[in-house]
Amino acid sequence: MTGLRDDLTEDAFLGGRVHVLQPRTGYRAATDPVLLAALVNGRPGQRVLDVGCGAGTALACLAARVPGLELHGIEVQEDYAALARCNLPQATIWTGDLLNPPVALKAMQFDWVLTNPPFFDAAGAASPDAGRDKARREAVPPQDWAAACLRRVRSAGHLAVIHRTDRVPDLLSGLVGAGDISLIPLQARIGRPAKRVLIRARQGAGGPFRILPPLILHEGAEHGHDGDDFSLEALKILRDAQAVPMC
Numbered sequence: 001m002t003g004l005r006d007d008l009t010e011d012a013f014l015g016g017r018v019h020v021l022q023p024r025t026g027y028r029a030a031t032d033p034v035l036l037a038a039l040v041n042g043r044p045g046q047r048v049l050d051v052g053c054g055a056g057t058a059l060a061c062l063a064a065r066v067p068g069l070e071l072h073g074i075e076v077q078e079d080y081a082a083l084a085r086c087n088l089p090q091a092t093i094w095t096g097d098l099l100n101p102p103v104a105l106k107a108m109q110f111d112w113v114l115t116n117p118p119f120f121d122a123a124g125a126a127s128p129d130a131g132r133d134k135a136r137r138e139a140v141p142p143q144d145w146a147a148a149c150l151r152r153v154r155s156a157g158h159l160a161v162i163h164r165t166d167r168v169p170d171l172l173s174g175l176v177g178a179g180d181i182s183l184i185p186l187q188a189r190i191g192r193p194a195k196r197v198l199i200r201a202r203q204g205a206g207g208p209f210r211i212l213p214p215l216i217l218h219e220g221a222e223h224g225h226d227g228d229d230f231s232l233e234a235l236k237i238l239r240d241a242q243a244v245p246m247c
Contacts, residue, residue, distance in 0.1 A: 014034065014238070014240075015238075017064045017241060023055075036161075038061070039160040039243075044066065045068055045069070046069055046070065046111035047108070048113075050071075050114050052115055053075045054084065056073060056084030058116065072110070073088070074098055098149065110154060112153075113150070114159075115161055116162050117142060146170075150201070154203065159201045162197070164197075177204060178202060178203055180201065180208075182210045182211075183197055183211050184213075189221055198244060212247070
């Protein structure tokens with residue numbers, strides 16, 4: 001992109017299908033929003049909300065895989081919301097807090113709500129970059145975040161979440177009224193403990209809770225060479241824009 005500001009970079013996702021402007025310093029998307037977007041099995045015409053959308057990477061990846069969606073995002077930091085509007089001119093990006101959303105957004109329901117909540121405890125060490133710190137440290141408990149997201153999901157609609165494994169009990173406690181919950185452990189390598197998970201739940205459903213086979217992200221038991229060593233399963237999602245398998 002010509003004329004790019006010095007404080008921004010243009011980064012490619014999904015094997016170059018998607019290009020996203022991001023801050024050169026601050027919170028920067030990597031694989032998590034791509035994996036999150038791949039958990040959404042949406043159809044053209046459905047309405048989608050990304051909670052804490054940042055610069056819009058997850059929505060951009062989802063739009064590349066499923067055209068014709070009505071895209072919305074909400075982001076509490078105005079500078080990131082402005083980047084999301086630039087990256088996704090076809091989307092409606094709201095600036096605000098989901099626990100106290102804009103009135104018009106509060107009146108809406110969505111077929112899909114996806115979210116990549118802040119990963120780290122509020123009492124943890126602060127990042128020197130204010131934007132990165134706000135994106136990564138919890139301002140509300142995970143159960144309250146999950147419950148607020150679920151309130152925006154229409155009956156029989158879906159919520160998709162990526163988070164740390166140790167936050168799973170809290171997240172599940174916030175999903176009162178949801179069912180048909182599926183959890184996919186994300187393992188860095190074979191034999192390693194899963195540090196992150198993908199969770200998909202359905203509003204008002206009565207299906208059982210399931211733990212699905214893990215998604216192994218990298219080949220081999222340890223990192224053995226420079227460059228990417230993603231597994232074939234991960235490459236299908238991260239490069240080829242395939243959905244996360246749910247069976």
